[in-house]
Amino acid sequence: MALRLSLAAARRPVVAAPRVAAASTGAVRGHAVAVDPTPASSSSSSLASDAQSGVRHNWKRAEVQAIYDGPLMETIFRAASVHRLHHDASRIQLCTLMNIKTGGCTEDCKYCSQSSSYKTETKASRLVAIEPVLEAARKAKANGSTRFCMGAAWRDLAGKKSGFEKILKMVSEVRAMDMEVCTTLGMLSPDQAKRLKEAGLSAYNHNLDTSREFYPEVITTRSYDDRLSTIDAVRNAGISVCSGGILGLGEKAEDRVGLIWEVSHMPEHPESFPVNTLVPIEGTPLEGNDPVPVQTVLRTIATARIVLPKSIIRLAAGRHTFSETEQAMAFMAGANAIFTGETMLTTPCTGWDADKAMLDRWGLRGMRSFEDKESVEVPGEAKAEAAVSA
């Protein structure tokens, strides 16, 4: 299905410049003074705290659409302003994602090479042993990654008792390295989420992928509400939620807006919102989809940054298809995390050295892990410290 986008900027409503608090200069994550959005009304303490910091849970879909449809450079400017109210905009989180169990998945996600519904080059494999995972995590940490994510191509954990025990061990061992640890293992029950939390899991990835309306065009083996149930279980267990989407599935602009609107109405905004760009895989139903224009990616990131001001926005799969300057525009639009390493699940990924050099060229630095109070050494940071002490 072809991507249908309107780039008729002249017909779009003009978005007002953000109302920036006078004391906002240099604000960092967790010390927000944003006043851009209208505060939401809620009785719960977390919602009240969100309202104080300008985080809204009452966005109207039309409001989100108006932001998305705004003149792109104005939307990026507004997003960059919001970004600086809630985050240290010089910091980009480096994450490394490892596939710990490849292929043979019984879900039918039309974009995925690991689904057993399609004939692709990806072959099914068993869950990897613990030590190679720990070795990969050590290597990721040594290269500046502060979050290590482990992905298994499963619908859920049913009948995988020993595999789950192995994963719990991986989680606790990686956490012991002072790294944030994330997994993506398909659907979870509340009890499984609780056990992952007890093992030390920091975050769980479970993407909504797209809008509720478009979702059945992409996946038929589970529902949007199944997805939301797992996200609820994760949140209720006290694990950070990582949930975002994929661009280029054949969705319309309204579906990208629908996704952002949907997560903005969660009881807590996702700690992390990945923006993936389809990497078409031969043998999947979406193998012939058109590439996603970079403007679509920037528009989505900027809209997400404005609507989800405290979330970390991850420039995820497909990043390697964008030039360095395009990626820098994404950071300006509010993206503040990248996946780096050798591969990203079954798609290519830019390596650590290339990424660190890129960040250095743009005056950006690796984000510190909330687990690791020590500095994560990246070239830009070393230079900044040298300049201060000179």
Ligand code: SF4
């Ligand atoms: S995206 Fe995940 S759940 Fe869907 S087919 Fe691929 S591995 Fe399975």
